[in-house]
Amino acid sequence: MKNTMRLGTKWTRWLPVLGTLALASLSTGCGEECINSFDCQGTPERSDPRNPYVCQEEKCVPLYPGGAPPDAGSGNDAGPDTDAGPTDAGPTDAGPTDAGPTDAGPTDAGPDTDGGTGPCSVAHDPKLGTLQLQTGFAATESAGLPAGIIAVTAVGPGPLYTVYGLSGADQNVYSLGTWPSIQANSQSLFSVIEPSDRGGTFFLGGYLVNDGSRLLSGYTKSGANFPGYVSLYPTAAPSSLQYLSAPGNYTAAALPNAFLINGLGLGNATPEVGIYALQPQTDPPTTSLLATFDPAWEASSGYTAVTENGVAVLGYFDGTVFTNRLRAAAPSLYQPALTNGVPFNLADATELTPGSSILNVAAFGDGVALLLGDDSGWPPVYTDVSRIALPLSGTPQTVTPGATTPVLKFVDSCTQLQSLTHLGGDLLVGVSDKNGERLVRIHQP
Numbered sequence: 001m002k003n004t005m006r007l008g009t010k011w012t013r014w015l016p017v018l019g020t021l022a023l024a025s026l027s028t029g030c031g032e033e034c035i036n037s038f039d040c041q042g043t044p045e046r047s048d049p050r051n052p053y054v055c056q057e058e059k060c061v062p063l064y065p066g067g068a069p070p071d072a073g074s075g076n077d078a079g080p081d082t083d084a085g086p087t088d089a090g091p092t093d094a095g096p097t098d099a100g101p102t103d104a105g106p107t108d109a110g111p112d113t114d115g116g117t118g119p120c121s122v123a124h125d126p127k128l129g130t131l132q133l134q135t136g137f138a139a140t141e142s143a144g145l146p147a148g149i150i151a152v153t154a155v156g157p158g159p160l161y162t163v164y165g166l167s168g169a170d171q172n173v174y175s176l177g178t179w180p181s182i183q184a185n186s187q188s189l190f191s192v193i194e195p196s197d198r199g200g201t202f203f204l205g206g207y208l209v210n211d212g213s214r215l216l217s218g219y220t221k222s223g224a225n226f227p228g229y230v231s232l233y234p235t236a237a238p239s240s241l242q243y244l245s246a247p248g249n250y251t252a253a254a255l256p257n258a259f260l261i262n263g264l265g266l267g268n269a270t271p272e273v274g275i276y277a278l279q280p281q282t283d284p285p286t287t288s289l290l291a292t293f294d295p296a297w298e299a300s301s302g303y304t305a306v307t308e309n310g311v312a313v314l315g316y317f318d319g320t321v322f323t324n325r326l327r328a329a330a331p332s333l334y335q336p337a338l339t340n341g342v343p344f345n346l347a348d349a350t351e352l353t354p355g356s357s358i359l360n361v362a363a364f365g366d367g368v369a370l371l372l373g374d375d376s377g378w379p380p381v382y383t384d385v386s387r388i389a390l391p392l393s394g395t396p397q398t399v400t401p402g403a404t405t406p407v408l409k410f411v412d413s414c415t416q417l418q419s420l421t422h423l424g425g426d427l428l429v430g431v432s433d434k435n436g437e438r439l440v441r442i443h444q445p
Contacts, residue, residue, distance in 0.1 A: 120414035120434065127440045129415030129433040134406045138443045145430065145437040146176065146184035151208040151419070152439070153215065154179060155235065158424040166192065166208040166217055173208065173215060173233065179423060182439070192217045194229040194243040202228075210235075211254040214280055218249040218261075225264055225271040232259075232280055244278065244285065247271055250301035253312070253363070257281055258338060260290060260312060262304045273299060275314050275346070277338055288341040290334060291349075296320070303361040305368055308425045311390045311399055313361060313368050314346055323375075324358040326368075327351050332396035350399045352388060362420035364427040365444060366390060369407060369420055384409045385417065385429070387444070407442060 124130060127142045145152075149165035161179040166172075172188035193202060197219075205218040205228075213235055220228030226248040234240050248264030248271075259278040266276035267287035275291040293299035293316050302315030302324055312329040327349035337344050352368075359380060360371035367389040373382040389402030407427070408417070418437065419430035427442040 119412065122412070122414065124415065124433055124435055126435070127431075127438070128408070129431055129435065130412050131415050131417065131431065132409045132411055133442075134409060136405070136444065137407050138445060140426075140441045140443050141180040142438050142440045143180040143182040145439055146182065149174075149176070150204075151206055151217070152176070152421060152428070152430075153208045153210045154421075154423045154428065155210050155212065155215075156424050157212075161423055164189070164208060164210070164215055166204075166206075168204060168206075171204055171219070173217065173231075180439075180441070189215075189238065190231060190233050190241050192219055192231045194231070197221065197229070205249060205251075207252055209252050209254045209259065211257055211259060211280070216252055216254065216259050216278075218246055218252065220248055228263075230259075230261065230266075230278070232278070232285065234280075242285070244287070246276070248273075248301065251304040251315075253304040253306045255306055255310070255312070260304055260306065260314070262301045262315065264301070273301060273316075274343065275304070279338065288337070289343045290337050291329070291346045292343050294345065294347040297325075302326070303358070305361050305363045307363050307366050307368060307390055308422075309366040309390070309392055311366075311392065312349075313352070313363075313390070314349065315358070315361065316346070325351065326358060326361065326370075328368075328390050328399040328401065330392055330397040330399050332398075350401060352401055354386060354388060354404045356383060360420050362427060363422040364407075364442075365425040367402065369427050370404075371417065371420060372404075382410050382417065385420070387427075 122130060127139045133139055146165065148167045148169040150168040151166040152163055154161040154163050163176040163179050163182055165174050165176045167174060170188070171192045173190055173192065174185045174188050176182050176185060191198065192204065200221070202219045202221050205220065208215060208217045210216070215233040215235065216230055218228060218230035220226045228246050228249050229243045230246040230249055230252070232242045232244060244267060246261060246263060246266050249261050251262045253260050257279065259280070261276045261278060263276060264273055265271040266278060269276065269287065269289055272289065274289055274293055277288050277290040279286040291314060297316060298319030299316040300319060302317050303326065304315060305313040307313065310331045312334050313326055314329060315324060315326045318325045327346055329346070329349040333344055333349060336342070354370055354372055356372035357375040357380070358370055359373055359375065359382065362369045364387050367387050369385055369387050371382060371385055373380050384406045385408040386404045386406045388404055390399050391402070392398070393400060408429070415431055415433040417429060418432050421428045423441055429440050429442060431438060431440060
C-alpha cells in the first residue's frame with residue numbers, strides 16, 4: 001500500500017497534486033509574501049495551532065493578533081498536509097478542490113490589495129469578480145460567506161436548500177440558513193473531531209457532504225496508515241451523531257443513503273487505497289470497499305463526486321505519470337458492489353479525458369465541473385472551469401462523456417476560485433477578491 005499526502009484545502013481549498021511538489025497555492029497573486037494561508041505555515045514561530053498564521057493583504061499575520069483566546073481550540077485546520085500527515089513516503093495525491101479542498105484563517109483578503117493602482121484595480125463584477133462566465137451559463141444568486149467557513153453543503157430537495165458550513169477555526173459544523181439567505185450562526189451542530197482526539201494535532205479534511213438527511217465530514221492524523229475518523233450527523237436526530245474510523249479519508253461524495261469515501265480504509269477494513277462505501281441505514285452503519293485501484297496505476301487517493309443522474313465520478317492520483325485521473329462509473333457498475341460488498345475494479349469505469357490537468361471536481365447536474373489548468377510548473381496556472389456531461393444509456397447502462405465545455409475562464413489572478421460544490425443541479429462556486437469571499441450559483445439553462 002502506498003502512503004499518500006495531500007496539500008491543504010480551504011473548502012475544498014484544494015491543493016492539487018503537482019507531481020512531487022509538496023507545496024501549493026490557489027493562483028498567482030499580486031503580492032510577495034503569500035497567496036493563501038497555506039503559504040504561511042511551516043516555521044516554528046508559526047506553529048501554534050491555537051493561533052495559526054493566515055494570509056491577509058498578501059502578508060502572513062497571526063489569526064489572533066493579540067494572542068489566541070482561551071477557546072481558540074488546539075487542533076490544526078490546515079497544516080502543510082492534510083489527509084496523509086506530515087510525512088510522505090510516496091508521490092503526492094490529488095488534493096482538491098473538494099473536492100475538494102486548507103486555509104486556517106477565517107478571512108482571505110485575496111490578491112487585490114494594491115490600493116486601486118496596481119494590476120488588480122480593474123473592474124470587478126459584483127458576483128464573479130474578474131472571472132469570465134462563458135456562453136450557455138448564467139450566474140444567478142450570490143451570498144457572502146461567513147468568516148471561518150471552509151466548506152459548505154446544501155441539503156434539498158429544492159427549490160429551498162438548507163446550507164451547512166464547516167468552520168476551520170473550531171472544527172465545528174453550523175447551520176447557515178436557507179440559500180441564498182446565508183448568515184453566521186453562533187450555535188454549532190457538532191464537532192467533526194472524535195472526542196478523544198480533541199485537543200490534539202489533526203488535519204481537517206476540508207470537505208462537508210450530505211446524502212439528503214445526514215452530514216459527513218472527516219479528519220486524519222499522522223501515524224501508520226494515517227488514522228482518522230469521519231463524523232456522521234443525522235440532521236433529524238442530532239443525538240445519534242457517530243464517529244467511524246476512516247484512515248486517510250481524503251475526499252467524499254454522497255448517493256441517496258450512501259457515502260463514498262476516497263481514502264485508505266473505513267471501519268475494520270484492512271488498509272488499502274481505494275473507494276469505500278458507508279451505508280448508514282443500519283445500526284451500526286454498513287461499511288465496505290466499493291472500488292479498487294489497478295496496481296499498475298501506483299495510485300494514491302483522488303477526487304470524488306456523484307452527478308444528479310447517479311454517475312459516480314471516482315478519482316485517483318496516477319503515480320506513473322504524476323497526474324490526477326477520473327473515471328465515471330454507471331450505477332450498473334457500482335450498485336452490485338453496494339449490495340453484495342464485492343468491490344469492482346475502477347479500471348472498468350469510463351475514463352474522462354478533459355485535455356488539461358484536473359485540479360478539482362464537483363457535480364454539475366448530469367455531469368461534472370472540473371477546475372483545469374497546467375500543473376507542470378509552480379505555482380499551477382488555472383485556465384478554466386469546464387463541464388463534461390455524463391449521460392447514461394443502454395442496458396446495462398453505460399456512461400458516454402460529452403465534450404469539455406468551458407464555464408468560467410481565468411483572465412488574471414485578481415479573483416481566486418476558492419471552491420466548487422453543487423446546489424441541486426447547479427454549480428456553487430466560492431470566489432475571493434478585493435470584494436471579499438462569497439458563493440455564486442451557476443446555472444445551465
